[in-house]
Amino acid sequence: MIEKFSQKGDLLLLLGFALLVAFGPVIMEPFGAGYPDLMQKFAIFGIFAMGFNILFGLTGYLSFGHAVFLGVGSYTAVWSFKLFTMNVIPAIFLATLLGGLFALLIGFITLRRSGIYFSILTLAFAQMSYNLAYSVLTPITNGETGLQLRGHDLRMVDALFGIQHGPGLPSTSLFGLSMSGWSGYYFCAVVMIVMFYISMRIFRSPFGMMLRAVKSNQNRMNYTGLNTRPYTLAAFVISGMYAGLAGGLLAITDPLAGAERMQWTASGEVVLMTILGGSGTLLGPVIGAGAIKYLENIFSAFNDSILMQVFAFLPETLQHAAVSVAGLFVGEGWHLTLGAMFMLIVIFLPGGLMEGANRLWNRLRSWGGGSGGAAPRPGATPAE
Numbered sequence: 117m118i119e120k121f122s123q124k125g126d127l128l129l130l131l132g133f134a135l136l137v138a139f140g141p142v143i144m145e146p147f148g149a150g151y152p153d154l155m156q157k158f159a160i161f162g163i164f165a166m167g168f169n170i171l172f173g174l175t176g177y178l179s180f181g182h183a184v185f186l187g188v189g190s191y192t193a194v195w196s197f198k199l200f201t202m203n204v205i206p207a208i209f210l211a212t213l214l215g216g217l218f219a220l221l222i223g224f225i226t227l228r229r230s231g232i233y234f235s236i237l238t239l240a241f242a243q244m245s246y247n248l249a250y251s252v253l254t255p256i257t258n259g260e261t262g263l264q265l266r267g268h269d270l271r272m273v274d275a276l277f278g279i280q281h282g283p284g285l286p287s288t289s290l291f292g293l294s295m296s297g298w299s300g301y302y303f304c305a306v307v308m309i310v311m312f313y314i315s316m317r318i319f320r321s322p323f324g325m326m327l328r329a330v331k332s333n334q335n336r337m338n339y340t341g342l343n344t345r346p347y348t349l350a351a352f353v354i355s356g357m358y359a360g361l362a363g364g365l366l367a368i369t370d371p372l373a374g375a376e377r378m379q380w381t382a383s384g385e386v387v388l389m390t391i392l393g394g395s396g397t398l399l400g401p402v403i404g405a406g407a408i409k410y411l412e413n414i415f416s417a418f419n420d421s422i423l424m425q426v427f428a429f430l431p432e433t434l435q436h437a438a439v440s441v442a443g444l445f446v447g448e449g450w451h452l453t454l455g456a457m458f459m460l461i462v463i464f465l466p467g468g469l470m471e472g473a474n475r476l477w478n479r480l481r482s483w484g485g486g487s488g489g490a491a492p493r494p495g496a497t498p499a500e
């Protein structure tokens with residue numbers, strides 16, 4: 117009976133998530149975010165954060181170098197467009213595969229240590245990869261200029277089937293359907309829903325339970341004679357594949373790959389996304405990714421002229437003072453807003469935004485029906 121209820125709850129969660137993603141542009145339109153480019157970023161970085169959450173949220177291993185796999189996925193996808201075809205299917209497959217292979221290599225070395233030592237090792241690998249992409253591997257990455265498409269690229273598969281792209285730079289497509297605009301968003305949205313389902317199955321599986329046990333007390337598990345490294349390495353590889361896929365989707369919506377995607381700041385961003393939304397929950401990383409990308413794209417667009425219109429109801433002296441203060445938190449200073457919000461979340465909601473949503477839901481239930489509500493299913497994590 118419990119298993120049936122669990123399957124039903126997961127199905128409802130998946131359907132609800134799919135509906136929110138499908139109607140995302142309509143929902144975000146009143147907030148000034150209902151346009152394709154930003155919605156694509158919500159979906160892509162949601163996948164990136166979901167993958168990171170499988171490692172950090174389940175095992176507790178904090179990686180500061182996950183942007184390596186994001187960059188590898190982007191480079192792989194662009195090379196797929198240059199060498200094979202502008203169809204996105206091979207690019208996605210290769211980006212995911214290469215992301216997983218690089219994660220296997222890095223994880224095999226870094227997972228020999230845990231805690232802060234693991235985090236520093238992943239950061240070191242990330243910086244080495246960034247410097248290699250920026251300088252030493254210029255023939256492959258095109259250095260600081262970034263890897264871009266050219267009209268004279270080989271594209272062997274397209275040439276074999278006589279596919280013509282016309283003058284100028286070709287655009288990515290899914291069997292003729294352009295990946296720009298809303299079609300690009302809904303392609304990324306479908307991929308995100310699929311990856312959310314896979315993440316859900318991992319969370320509910322015995323493998324996911326083992327990863328939670330690693331996070332709870334890895335030393336005690338080692339004392340029992342159980343080797344936890346294969347489990348943590350598998351989680352690291354799966355997480356790297358998610359990141360590689362996200363990097364490939366970035367290249368699909370904008371066929372350009374640069375070394376900046378491998379910087380430590382990009383790795384820190386996905387850490388913030390996961391913690392802000394709620395690590396260890398299914399929906400938290402997606403919500404955290406959306407919140408940060410919203411701040412980055414909406415708050416950073418505010419300038420003094422817009423702020424003057426916002427505070428137009430004030431007397432002129434107070435208006436200028438208000439603009440001066442608010443200007444510190446928007447535009448180029450939007451990171452102050454992010455930092456302040458992150459600080460408040462960590463202090464008052466250690467479990468992230470999902471903890472806040474869970475508290476609100478429990479409060480509403482207590483107001484509405486007292487203790488007569490349905491009991492939570494055994495083993496359920498809060499606000500998933």
